[in-house]
Amino acid sequence: MVGRLIARLAAAHLKGRRRATLVSVASVATGVGFSIAMAALMEGSERDFVSRIIDTSPHIVMKDEYRTPPRQPVESLFGHGAVALEGMKPKEELRGIRNANGRIAELDAIPGLAVAPTLRGQVLLRYGGKDMAASLSGIDPVRERRVSNLEKDMVAGRVESLYGAANAIILGAGLADKLSARPGDVLSVSAPSGTLMKMTVVGLFRTGVVAIDDAQGYALLKKVQVLENRANVVNEIRMRLADVTRASAIAHRIEARFGYRTESWEEANEGILEVFVIRNLIMYAVVGAILVVAGFGIFNVVSTITYEKARDIAILKSLGFPARDVRRVFLLEGLALGALGSLLGWIFGFGLCQALGTIVIKTPFMAEAAQLPLYYAPKHYAIASAFALGSAALAGYLPARKAARLNPVDIIRGAA
Amino acid sequence: MTDGFVIEAREVRRTLAGAVPVPLVRGISFAARAGEFVAITGPSGSGKSSLLYLLGLLDRPDEGSVLIEGKDTGGLDDDALAEIRLERLGFVFQFHFLLPEFTVAENVMIPMRRLARLTERAMAARATEILTGLGLGAHLSKRPDQLSGGERQRVAVARALANDPAVLLADEPTGNLDSKNAHAVFEIFGKLAHEGGRTVIAVTHDLDFAAMCDRRVQLIDGRVAAPAAA
Numbered sequence: 074m075v076g077r078l079i080a081r082l083a084a085a086h087l088k089g090r091r092r093a094t095l096v097s098v099a100s101v102a103t104g105v106g107f108s109i110a111m112a113a114l115m116e117g118s119e120r121d122f123v124s125r126i127i128d129t130s131p132h133i134v135m136k137d138e139y140r141t142p143p144r145q146p147v148e149s150l151f152g153h154g155a156v157a158l159e160g161m162k163p164k165e166e167l168r169g170i171r172n173a174n175g176r177i178a179e180l181d182a183i184p185g186l187a188v189a190p191t192l193r194g195q196v197l198l199r200y201g202g203k204d205m206a207a208s209l210s211g212i213d214p215v216r217e218r219r220v221s222n223l224e225k226d227m228v229a230g231r232v233e234s235l236y237g238a239a240n241a242i243i244l245g246a247g248l249a250d251k252l253s254a255r256p257g258d259v260l261s262v263s264a265p266s267g268t269l270m271k272m273t274v275v276g277l278f279r280t281g282v283v284a285i286d287d288a289q290g291y292a293l294l295k296k297v298q299v300l301e302n303r304a305n306v307v308n309e310i311r312m313r314l315a316d317v318t319r320a321s322a323i324a325h326r327i328e329a330r331f332g333y334r335t336e337s338w339e340e341a342n343e344g345i346l347e348v349f350v351i352r353n354l355i356m357y358a359v360v361g362a363i364l365v366v367a368g369f370g371i372f373n374v375v376s377t378i379t380y381e382k383a384r385d386i387a388i389l390k391s392l393g394f395p396a397r398d399v400r401r402v403f404l405l406e407g408l409a410l411g412a413l414g415s416l417l418g419w420i421f422g423f424g425l426c427q428a429l430g431t432i433v434i435k436t437p438f439m440a441e442a443a444q445l446p447l448y449y450a451p452k453h454y455a456i457a458s459a460f461a462l463g464s465a466a467l468a469g470y471l472p473a474r475k476a477a478r479l480n481p482v483d484i485i486r487g488a489a
Numbered sequence: 490m491t492d493g494f495v496i497e498a499r500e501v502r503r504t505l506a507g508a509v510p511v512p513l514v515r516g517i518s519f520a521a522r523a524g525e526f527v528a529i530t531g532p533s534g535s536g537k538s539s540l541l542y543l544l545g546l547l548d549r550p551d552e553g554s555v556l557i558e559g560k561d562t563g564g565l566d567d568d569a570l571a572e573i574r575l576e577r578l579g580f581v582f583q584f585h586f587l588l589p590e591f592t593v594a595e596n597v598m599i600p601m602r603r604l605a606r607l608t609e610r611a612m613a614a615r616a617t618e619i620l621t622g623l624g625l626g627a628h629l630s631k632r633p634d635q636l637s638g639g640e641r642q643r644v645a646v647a648r649a650l651a652n653d654p655a656v657l658l659a660d661e662p663t664g665n666l667d668s669k670n671a672h673a674v675f676e677i678f679g680k681l682a683h684e685g686g687r688t689v690i691a692v693t694h695d696l697d698f699a700a701m702c703d704r705r706v707q708l709i710d711g712r713v714a715a716p717a718a719a
Contacts, residue, residue: 074602074605074609075605077602078602078603081591082588082590085588086590088590089590384584384586385586385588387586388586388588389599390547391545391574391580391582392574392575392599392600392603393571393573393574393575393578393600393603393604393652394571394575394603395567395568395571396567396568396571397568398603482542482548485542485547485582485660486538
């Protein structure tokens with residue numbers, strides 16, 4: 074009953090200042106709306122990027138390198154002593170993952186994990202007088218299908234076509250364009266080892282990631298081992314998981330087991346993912362600032378009402394309303410403005426997302442035109458409203474506290 | 490109750506703090522019984538209203554104590570004092586202080602709603618009964634700005650009576666009324682005291698109205714000058 078009375082008093086006060094109330098609600102709605110749209114855009118672009126990484130790259134890569142150099146015998150012997158080694162010369166040894174087949178067999182036993190060996194190396198492609206540096210990966214087409222989307226990304230030919238020619242190569246569409254090469258054309262491929270091989274283009278792929286499409290090629294593992302003069306060598310074991318969220322944990326386990334540096338997709342893209350976190354912090358800081366400014370509007374409205382309604386406050390207190398009731402009236406006014414603004418902001422934000430969703434962008438850095446990536450999530454609405462209501466509560470509380478402290482005698486004397 | 494007094498002030502003192510402290514009430518003792526209609530009179534600045542605010546628990550004395558129905562209110566916190574005001578005291582001021590957004594009946598129901606002891610229907614019935622008794626039965630759903638000054642002040646009286654208080658405190662209740670309406674208000678106060686058994690204490694500077702009371706307490710410079718029979 075008291076709650077209803079407080080609600081009626083608050084509603085009556087706000088109705089009395091209709092224009093200022095509408096402006097306050099509109100400012101909160103604008104803040105909430107933009108917050109929702111920005112969050113949808115930010116998370117949409119982040120998810121789009123991550124899904125591209127997950128789609129186009131293996132989830133875990135074991136490389137033929139170590140995170141820390143191997144300990145020298147003297148260091149092991151005097152581990153706790155002051156040992157300084159100078160003038161050491163690195164040992165010349167054939168790079169590659171030792172006993173790759175044995176390790177692959179062991180990895181194959183992990184449930185939900187698909188494994189594919191790769192020998193990746195740099196090559197120079199020559200066709201029609203054009204030279205292009207590229208990264209050439211030697212793959213096993215049967216296993217490759219399980220760890221990458223190469224098959225899905227093929228725009229000409231098939232991955233199995235690698236078996237169809239003596240020395241077959243599949244090129245990224247961008248790379249083929251730069252070389253003006255088409256399926257059926259024969260390229261000269263030279264490796265840093267000095268080996269030169271004539272290879273026939275049997276297919277083209279397009280991932281949508283320019284850095285890959287413009288500089289990547291695939292051939293059979295055996296062919297690349299010959300080209301690189303590294304017989305039976307594998308320098309990467311690429312893995313794909315049924316559950317990508319386990320990538321980091323499994324990568325740690327594998328590295329602990331075999332010693333080779335093993336990176337999850339999160340670690341490989343750590344820098345970019347950190348940028349996303351910072352970007353989100355900046356976005357929420359800006360949105361928070363907008364909603365704090367909207368809170369000033371609410372503060373202004375509620376403050377003005379407490380000033381105008383000082384007599385009402387005095388009479389309510391003289392009638393026996395405790396200070397907390399008076400505080401509730403004005404706090405409710407602030408919260409009502411925040412809640413109404415949030416509600417309208419939800420509608421505005423949704424509309425804004427719909428409008429942004431119709432925008433198609435095409436930049437020189439993009440392989441093809443695309444719509445703005447947007448991600449719709451209830452949490453964006455909840456976060457924006459939490460900011461708005463928090464700001465509104467504070468904006469309402471400060472004048473409410475002042476109103477509750479008003480001495481009715483001072484006001485009644487003043488009125489007389 | 491102490492000696493049958495419904496409301497009592499014992500040697501209360503109140504000084505307005507500031508660079509130059511202003512003494513408002515300088516040691517007044519006062520008491521009233523049920524059914525008594527008392528006028529507090531005196532020139533401007535004599536401490537009439539200040540004493541009324543102390544009696545009505547709107548202000549706290551610097552020294553002395555105020556007892557309501559025999560209970561010393563000195564040690565009570567603000568919420569407890571508000572509770573006593575809500576249940577046992579009613580106020581009428583020089584200005585009606587009706588809430589303009591509410592109808593006449595709703596204004597009267599405000600204290601009832603805070604007390605929350607009656608159903609909505611019972612509150613509406615009680616508001617109607619009080620207002621009809623004060624000649625305002627035809628104005629229940631009107632807003633305060635649709636009433637005359639005298640009618641508004643009678644609504645304020647009705648609101649003061651909403652929770653059936655033991656004591657009605659009026660601070661210059663006729664200050665903004667013409668003589669006819671002012672007389673009507675004092676007649677109502679007389680009936681509330683003599684027929685309703687309430688204690689009515691009215692601050693007034695008008696000696697004609699004071700003469701309608703059972704007794705008059707004259708204040709000068711914050712002290713009781715002479716308790717005179719009306």
